[in-house]
Structures are given as structure tokens and as C-alpha cells.
Amino acid sequence: MKRVSCVLLPMLPLQILLRNKPHWTGAPVAVVDDEGPNGRITHLNALAKKSRLRIGMRQTVARDLLPNLHTAVVSTEETSDVGRELVTSLQTFSPRVEAIDHAGAFHVDPEGLRRLYGGYCNWATSIHRYLRARHWHNAVTVGFHRHRAIAIAMTHSGVTIPESADEERRQSDQTPLREFDLPGELCESLGALGIETLGEFLILPASELHSRFGAKASALHDSFADDMQLPIQPHAFDEPARISFQVDPPDEDQNRLLFAIKGALHSLLHQVRARGEAIQSLQLSLHLERAPLHQEHIESASPTLDLMLLLELIRLRLAGLGEMRLQGAVEEVELLANTVRARAEQVALPGHQPRRDMSAAHRALDRIRAAYGEHSVTKARMREAHLPEACFRWEPIQHAGVGEQNDAAPISSMIRRVYARPKPLPPRKPKEPEAGPTLAKDHAIEHMYGPYRVSGGWWKRLVERDYYYAETDHGDLLWLFYDRPRKRWFLHGVLD
């Protein structure tokens, strides 16, 4: 009879939390689903349980009982990331690994590896030790039934290898139902009938379950039916698409290199297309003769399979090196593609073509980025604030968009050009009264308009400025402020 194994890392979110915060070990710790007072506890360590805290308790109640309780949220993304890493790790023990719908549980196919390890026990122990060495608490069961193996792992630590299917059944029947991540209400309803363990649950007639207890109960029951067992759905190896080639003899001519890259890129695209994916970005690694490795990251505005577009971006990037040209001849070229699932482009309906060709804009921006660097394309994002310099922020953008036109905003005939950093004006001489600002030589202020007072930021650093518009004898219009805490004048901009 074929064997199947289950590797379970119990309370994975709590384990993740304690790995992130090792100094919390030895203290009562709980994972909560929200940072706020109403966040509910999802996982608890033994110390917290000992202090009478319970899963499902609100954080506010728990803290009332145990003021020194440590709590944090572990996001599902974080758990998924760890899950992916664990799959990769387990793939070193078997090519067939499946992450299942229970946090921290994996099916690993032990078949074919027994001889290599000298038996299931050695194989399972290797996995257990491997994970334990990385500070993951885990249980490994090598059984006969996928779900029964999980059920055993839920209640047995270390390695468990039932002798027979009957033995596996006996052991798994003892597993409490609450271990199966069932909704609390369902557990309570079944508990009311005196059904606390898997064995008691499986005695119930399957046909009556759905109507009485819903789909989850029915699905759980079905999953333990012998004839409903699915084979392991192994996780695909997550290898990035890559290609490399030797340049022999080493060469530094960009045209020849581009020509060679074109051929490799063609193969790479073929490989990516075959996986149903498209290239989001490229990592170009140039191994140089007697010089360190040179790497470039090239990103397109949208995932693409367009050979010429990618080649053009590489060309621009290499050309953009300018004086910082390669420090040696290229010995080897390596292209690593970061890919995403390809999406079929919809054909635009006739008559609904936008007047602006946004794809052309994207191409243009791609080329600028390729030529001048990743952060060379930015836009100003307006923000609500009183301080002028806080009213906008420059943000790099990937995609061009049609700008929003604000028809309501009045258009001033004057343009205020604001300095990125206010320029301090010459200080007054000691003992000279702070009557007004002093400009550079042969410039004098004829009129001042203001003040307009801006103050705030007391919670961080108090800012208190009196702004003025100043007209100089040369007819220039300046925008000045007097910094009250610093007792000094600054030029913040000019008007034209």
C-alpha cells in the first residue's frame, strides 16, 4: 500500500511571530487578527494559555487579564511567504510537495526515497531534524491516508509512522475536531451532540450532514472517505526563466553584444511564452574580464513578449552608460527574466480608440527610464498641507496617465517658482534691529505685502513663518518669509 506523509508546523503564525521577535520567547505571546483593541486572538503560546487567555478573546480583554501580554498581527502574506519557502525546503526531500489548505501543513510524497534514506523513518526523521534545526516546531507523519496523516500530526509531535491503515485510523480517530480549523459555531454544534473527536464525527451519516451542519462539515466528512482520496498535487518548481551565453573571445563592442543578446533573448522569450507567462523585467548580468560583475535592471511599463521592445530598452541602457562605460570586455552574458502570468489583451472596440496613444507614451517613458535610470520619471502628487513645501511630493511613476484637468481652479497670471530648499538671506549685523530682510548687494526692497502666517508642526518641530511678497527696486517679485523661531529671513521663491 502506498504511503503518504504529512509535515505539520503547528500554529505557524505564532512560530513566525516568535522568529521575528525572539526576545518575546519566555513571555506570554498571542497572535491577533487586528492591532486594535477589538482584535481577536488567533493563536496563543503556552504561557498565555496558562494565564487563562483563550483563542477568540478580544485583545482588550486579554490585556486586562494579562497586562504584560505581547501581541502582534501576522499577515496572511507573511504566512504565505513562509509557506512558499517551506515548500522549497521540503522539495529537497521529495520532488512531490503539496501545500494544503491548513496553515503550516504539507503533503510530501515519500515514495521512491525510502531506499535512499534507508526507510521511511529515517526519511521522516531527516525532515523533522532539518526543520527543527531551523527552529520550526514540527510533526511528521508517514501514513496511508492523506487526511488521516494530517489528523495524526495534529496530536503527535515528532515523527509518527503507523504500522497499518487500521492503526492510522485508530490514532486519527482520537484527534479533537477543534484542530481542523472548523468554524467555532460548527464545533459548538457538534460538541452539543457529544461529538468531540474525528472518530465520533465520521460515524455520523454523510448524507445527513450537509443539510444539518452545512458544506464545511460535509466536506470534512467526505475528505476522510477512502474512495475520495486525491493524489498529491505537487507544487511546481519555481525556477526563474534564465539564459546565458559565453562571449568568446571577450568583447566590448555594444553592437556585437546586442546582436548576441538578441539571439539569447529570442530563446528566453520562447521559454517564457511556453510557460504562459510574459516578462515584467529583465536582469542583465555582464561578467567582465578582469572587472567586477556589471548588472542592469530593465523594466517595461507592462508585461511583454515583444523582442524588439526589450532589445531596444537594453540598447538604450547600454548606450546610457556613457562615460561610465563597461570596465572590461564581456566574457559572459546572463539574462534573468522576472515573469508574470500572461494576460490576453482585449481588442479595443472600433470607434473607442483613445485619441492619445498611451502605449506610445509608455514606450517613451520606458525609454527615458532605460536611458536615465529607474527614478527618472516622476510626477508631483498634491497633498493637503499648510507649509508650501509640504503641499506636493515627487513620486516616481511607471505608467503615464491622462492628467486630471481642474476646470474650477483659477489660473493665475503669475507663476510662483518655489525653491526646493529656502535660501537664507544675509543675517543682520549684531545689534542691528530685525526690521526687514536684507537682499544681496545692489538690490533693495521697495514694498512688502503680508504677513501671512503659517505655523504648526508643534508635535514634531515647531515651524512659524511670516510670509511676505516683496517687490525690489529692480521690479523683481520675491516670496520671502521670516522664520520666527530661528529669527532669520529666507527667500522661498520668485514670481514671474
Add this chain to the structure above:
Amino acid sequence: MGAYVPLWVKSNHSFLEGASFPEELVERAHALGLPAVAITDRDGVYGVVRAHMRAKELGIRIVIGAQLTVEIEGDAHHLIALAKTRRGYADLCRALSVGHARCEKGVSLIHPGDLEQVRDVFFLCATSATLRTLHASHGPSSLFALCARHLIDREKPKERVLRSVARELDVKTVGANEVLYHDKLRRPLQDILSCIRRGKVLAEAGHTIRANAEHDLKSTGEIEHLFADDLVGLRRTIDIAEQCAFSLDDLRYRYPEEHLPSGRTEQGWLRELTLQGARTRYQGKVPADVYTQLERELQIIRKLDYGGYFLTMHEIVQYCREQEILCQGRGSAANSAVCFCLGITAIDPVRMDLLFERFLSVERAEPPDIDLDIEHDRREEVIQHVYEKYGRRHAAMVANIIRYRIRSAVRDVGKVLGLSRTDLETATRLLRHRDDVLNPELLREAGLEKDAPATHHLWSLASQITDFPRHLSIHPGGFLLGHRPVDEIVPIEPATMEARTVIQWDKYDVDNLALFKVDLLGLGALTCIHHAFDLLREHKGQRLEIATVPAEDKATYDMVSRGDTVGVFQIESRAQMAMLPRLRPRTFYDLVIEVAIVRPGPIQGDMVHPYLRRRKGEEEILYPHPKLERILNKTLGVPIFQEQVMKLAVEAAGYTPGEADQLRRDMAAWRKSGRIEKHRTRMIPRMLAEGIPEEFAERVFSQIRGFGEYGFPESHAASFALLAYVTAWLRCHHHEAFTCAILNAQPMGFYTPATLVEDAKRHGVEVLPIDINKSSWDCTLEVIAGADAAPNPCAVARAEGEARRAAPPSPSEAQGAEGGLRVGVGGRCNQTDADTGHGVRMGLRYVKGLGVVERERLESVKPPYPNLATFVRQTRLNKKALHALAEAGAFECFGLNRRDAIWQVRSLSRFAQDSLPLEPASSQISFASLASDDQVIWDYRSSHHSTRGHPMRGLRHALRSRGIPEATLIRGRAHGDELDYVGMVICRQRPGTASGVTFFTLEDETGFVNVVVWKQVFDRHAALAKTAALLGVTGEIQKADGVIHLIAKSLWAPDVGLAEQTHRSRDFH
């Protein structure tokens, strides 16, 4: 003479906008030498009374107005309205009421049409749109263009446009800034308030907060500098203020006139009703002293012209009578013989020798305060009757202004400062059991970095914001009624609660302006009494009223003296139960003292022990001064009641009646630190000068301070004592009816339904389980088949009592009934009244998960049901409700155990909506029946009680084998014995006066054990002490005066299996 008047000033009663109290603004204006200051809160007149009271003290004038929000062409504009005259103020209030009525709570939007009829008001318009709109309806004479200068660049162009429109319309300009705080130092707090209001974090506040700190109340020099180019506009504020002559003192309040029978005057009709009531009260023989008192009171009422108020109270009481709603006046009204004869109160003040002047006096001339307690589940009927009778414009409820306490302050301010929610939550948790002062150390304990600027800001700003108004809520029962519409006195707003409207002032404002208020309060004890009377009438043919309950019943006092008072109004708490065997009440007046003595006032004043010693004859009754004997003789020389403290102040400290009244007000003003303290310097030296010992003087003063928190006047204690006596009598003689009634009146009182059921069972009452074919929604009385007579509770109680040492007669007992109260005309308890075989059938209301909808469905069909399927089809209850009933064992009448019933209802519920009586084909599995102990646990889980047994019963064998006794055996143990005890926690209480001691009441199947847990022990076992449903205690027996306490040395979790969900304690901190 100041050169301007600030006309646009918002206090912190502009909720979450203004950052200074009205008093602070007034004080600042006075300090700056300004002749007047306007108070123009946002969309209301919330802060004007406080400002007015302070202004009167300082001699500065207040201009009363409001900042209105007006909708013009779909945009909201602000507009300042200032009342010139009483008429203008009334119009303004009405417009605000209309604005609020069309919006949700807390928001007002006035339409220009609402302002068309508003006269005698100046409008200051800050936008050209409002200027043009109001110019069309009011012309230029009432309008001003409001030019505000806060040094913001956007203001100048707007002002240019406004001035040009003003010129075009021939409207004058006026210079005024928006004032939000009295001092620039409050700017950070104003920013915080703005962020709280908009739900923003400070770092991302943007334009939510003001651009600068120019919203302070400026000196003349500063404002003249700002308006240097338009001093005329600035001076115009003085002209405006002078023309706004209206003051809150001009509010001439008239109480609504009742519909009088033809030919009767208000006073004449009141007199007629009073004398008629007197004849009924005294069975036609009104004693001379009562008659004299009535004449005196009627004379004062006539002089003060308060007749209408008494007629109204009488009308409300009559309405309650007609609707068979129990009600009873309490508070100082019980000092009035007129109230007694009108049926408003139930206490005879002449027989009780109560002080009428505490209620009403010509010298004080302030409105009487009558609190009317009404059955709590029928109070809404009375409230809606008042609305209906007087109309929505003539009656509105008084507001309750919700203010920041330190915990809410830390939470809200911390959130705005962007602090970690977890840390804030910890900080607020730590604050729970501490004083209302935020100390920086506590923030550090909560995990906040001590020296971080954010922590410093939190400490400083949370302290500043404490006591700031946060939002308007509704007073529990205060009504403002008016002859003229109430909305001419103060704007009326819709409340959150449906069909309620609320005024913009709280009870302190109403008191300060001497307006009449009627308090209609809900009281669970009255509901319980009413239910019990109904049950006695229905099942035993015995008709009773509060007044006809047999008075001075020995069996009742015996029961009370044993501290056997679970469920008895006011004397059921652990502290009261511990006091009762010491005080051993034998007369009604003893009960009055019992009610009043277990209060923080007498406890903090160390008055309890001297009183008990003197009562037992262990201490000589001495009076600190001969002239105090008259005041203190009723209470053996120890002051216990509020009136006594007032009289002491007059007699011993030379207070004038006016000063004594101020003392009473200061005592009543909750937690207003300083208001009581100022009497110390006045009172103690004067008492010493009168030859009163310093120690006594200090003790009296500390009691006064205690009264500031919770003190009872004698009349109030007497009103409560009456209800205590009635509930005690019911419990003593008709325990089954009493239990049934109190279970139907829940939630109320001190104990859970489970404890009430257990107590009834211990007293021989049969309590029957929930049964779908026998239970109604409420609990009912049911004749017990085969039982001619259940054990007489009185007899049970007597039997227990005889086993104890007989109580020595108390001084008041020795005085006999003459010293007591005339409660009613009934005779003494007739033992033959005892029960004749009724049990309590628990009602479906106790099944957890059933609500209003389920009640309607259950009551729409008449039981019995032949089988479960028929029940499901006829009631059409959903799966959850059916499950709940099955879990509670309600279907056992169909021969189904609970698990089988659960399995069946889960299937049947799918067919509940089918009209045809088709039963689904499904396999019936038979589940094991529950064990006896499990049944009890299930009962608790599904209905919070069990009629089948006590959860501890199942553990008794195990406990006994370990030598752990039950509660009844503990009574026999000697003082100083050390023992272990295990019981279910039914109550935890940590009174503020107990220096951190927590009192636990533990229960087992035989009774209660009171456990005293000192702070160190509690802290050592904090988690267990706070959460355990079943608690083990190792401690020492302490016995005194028949009262037994177990002083805990350690707490532990018993290692016996008991589901934790069986029980929930009631915790009081």
C-alpha cells in the same frame, strides 16, 4: 474701556472645535478689560449658561448668539447670529431647532426661509452669498459684513469681494476674528480636537487643522494692529454689543398651565386635590399637625407660584395610576406633605419629621425638584405621554453632556498623535482602577517611551482635554416643560433614541437658570413589585398596593436581620448583608438608617462604627454640643443624613440657610474638586469657636466630602426604605411570587437570575424548568401537582433564625411603632397567608438567543403542540432559535433528550416555511442522554441558570473527600480557623472606599461565603482573581456580630472538572 468686543467666539461646547471652557473665555475677556464678549457656539447655545454664570460673577456682559450653518444654493455657509432682545433670542432658538430637526444628530442645516421670520437679531455674514441672501429678506439694518483676519493669504481676496458686495448693498462692515481659545497655548489642543472630529491623524491632518495660532482671544492692541486700516469696523463691535441687550436673566420661565376644571384657580384646584388626597391617606381623619403642615406648604407654593408644577406631577402620577404603572416620588419631594397627599410620594413627612425646607423655601425660591421613579419597563410609555400631552415644542428632555474622562482622553488624543493602538489600549486599561489623573509613570508602564515627545504631548494634552464636552447625550429622565414652547428658551435637537428630543443644556444649566425640570426615572424594583402584586391577585386572590402591604412585620424584620436579603431592593448587596446582622432592623426607621449608612459618606466619615456601638449600648450617646441634640437624636448623636449635615452647618458653624443651601449644592456637584474644600476653611474654625471638639469637626467635614460622591438625604433614604420593606415582605411571605416577579423584571438588582433561582430553591420554592408546552415568555406561577402546600418561606426562615442567638431589641424597636413610619394602613403579616403549592415555571425569555422576533412568533401560537414537527411548522422559528430551545431542554416534553432534539431540529428547520405538514424523511440517530451534572452545565450554557441543580453539587463528593466544606458548614467554624473553600464566583466588588480590597461572594449549593481579598493577595493571583468562575480560597475565618468573612491568604484554581461557561459573575469596580 476696551476698544472692541469679540463677536465670534466658540467655546469648547462647540463640540470638538472650541478649545476653551466658556468660563475661561469670559475670564480672559474680563482680564483684557473688554466690556463684553459674545458666545457663539456652532449650531447652538450649548455653552452660554456657563458663560453667563461666570460673567455675572465677574461683572462682564455676555452677548448671546450662535454660529449658524446655512444652506445657500447647495453650499453650507457659516453665519453669526446675535440676539438683540428676548424675542430675537426666541427666534434664534426656534431657527436652530428647525435646523437640527431636519438633520441627523449633532448637525444643523438652516435654510434661508427659516430665517425670514427671525427678528431682533444681528447677522454677521462672512461670505457674499449669505450677505446677498439675507439682504433680500432682512434689509441692511440687521446685517453686517464680517471681515475676519487670521493672517491667511486666502482671506484678503475674499475680504475685498465681501467689502465690495457690502458697499453695493449698503451694508456696514464689522471686524471680528473667529476665537477658538482664550490663549494661544491652547492651539495644540485645538488641532487635536479638529483631528478627533474629522477622524484624522495629526501627521496627515492637512487643512483639517487651522493654518496658524491666530484664533485666540486677542487684546485690544493686537486686534487694533490687525484692523489698523478699518478701526471703524472694529469699533462697530461695541455698538453691536450694546444693542444686544438680551441676557439669560431675561428668561421669564412659566410652568405650563394645566387644564383646570371650570371655575377653579390653579391654587384652588391644587388645594382641593391635596385635601381630598389627605382624607384618603388618613381615612377621613386628617390629624391636626398634618393639616397645619399642608396649609403651610400650600401657602409657600402659592407665594412662589409653583402650583402648576405640582398639578403636572399629579397629572403624571394619575396617568400612571390609570395605566396601572407603579410610580413613586423620591428625593427631597418626600419631605412634602402636599406630595404625599397628592400621591406623588409614599412617605408621610409629618410622621417622619422631615424638613420641608429641604424641598422648598421662600428664601431660596428655587424650583422644586421631584424625581419620580417609574417601573423601568414602562417608563417609555410615560415619557411618550408627556410628549403627547404637552407637544414636542413644549416638552423636551434635558441633555447630558458627555465629557472626556482620562481614559477616553488618552485613547482619542493618542490616536490623533499616531501612537500605537496597542500601547494606548494598555494605558487605558491601567487607568481603570486609578484616580482620574494621568501620571507620566503610567504611560511608561504601558510601554510608551518616557522621554519621547509624543508621550509628553499625550500626557499634557490628555490632561488638558479632560472634562471637555465630547458630545450631547440624553439625561436618564429629566424633562423640561414650558407654558410657552421650550424651543423659545433653548434649541431642541433630535436625540439618537427614536422619538426623543433633547434640549442643548444639561441639568446643571437648567438648575442654574432655575428652570423647572421633571425627572422620570426607571426603577426595576417597582417593576418587580408590580409583577408580584399581579401574581398574588391572579393566583391567590390577594389584592395589594404598596400602601397596603402589612407594616412592621416581625417575620420580615427577622429575615432582614439575618442578612437573608437576596433580591431585596437596596439591602441585598454584600456590604448591606454584612451590616444587617449588626444593625438588626426592627422598625421601618431602622431600615431607613440601614439604607443610608452603607454609603461612602458615612463610611468615609467614620460614622458607622460609632452608630453601631451606640445602638448596642456599648458607647454612651453624647452630643458634641447641646444644641446639636435636636438634630442628631434620631441617629443617636451620629450624623448620617444629608439634612443633618446641613443643619449642623447652620447650628454649629453659623451658616446662614443660604450658605447651607450652597453647601448642599456643592455636595451634589459631582467631583467638582474645590467646591467642597472651600467650606473647610469656613466651617471648621466656626465649629471650634462654638466649642465643638476638633476631632468631631474634622469627621463631619470628611463626611461632607463623602456626600459629595454619594450621600442620601433622609427623605430619599425613606423612599427607598419603603421599597426595600415591600420587597422584603414579598420575599418573606410569598417567595415564589417574589422570585417569579424579580425574574421577569430582569435586568435589575445585584444578583444574576441563577443566584435568584438558587436562593429561591434554598428557601423551598419549587422552580420548574423551561418546557415548550408549559412555559410562557415570562416566568409564571404554576400549581404544583400533588403538593397541597409548599414549605412556608417564613417558616423556613424562622427555623433558621431560631437556631441563632436571639437579637437584642434595638433602641428603635424599644421605642415601638410610634418611632417608625406610617407605611400603610394594612395590618401585620398574617402567617396563614403563606403559600399554597405554587412553583415558578421558568419562562422562554431565559433561553439564550431568543429575542423580540422569536417572542412574537411563539406568542402567536397557543400551546400545547403535539410534536416537534408541528411546533416547528407553526412557529416558523429559525434554526438558531430551535437549536437554542433544544439545548435548553425545552423539547423534553416530546420525549426527546436534548441531543436528539438538536439533531431533529437541525433537519426540521429547513421545512419551517412549508405550509403542508410534511415531515422530512431522515434518519434519526439516537444520542446518549446527558448525565445529571452535564444537564446543569447545559442549563447554565443555554439559559444562565438551572432548575435541576447547582453546578457545585456534582463536585461535592470530590470536594468533601478533600475536606473542603460547603457554605453552611463554614458558619459553624470558629473565629481564626484556617480552611480551604471552593465556590462559584457570583460577584466581585472593589469599592472605592475599601483601599484596594476586593470582596468576592462565592456560592455553592448551600449558600454564600463572603471572601475578603486584600490587594496584595489579589495582585499575586490577578489573572485567576479576575477570571475564575470557580475559585479555591485558602483563608482564615473572621467572625463578628454574627457576620462571617473568609479572609483570603491565597487563591487557587480547583483541579476539579467544571465547564467554565456555566456561570458569569457580576463584577463591580
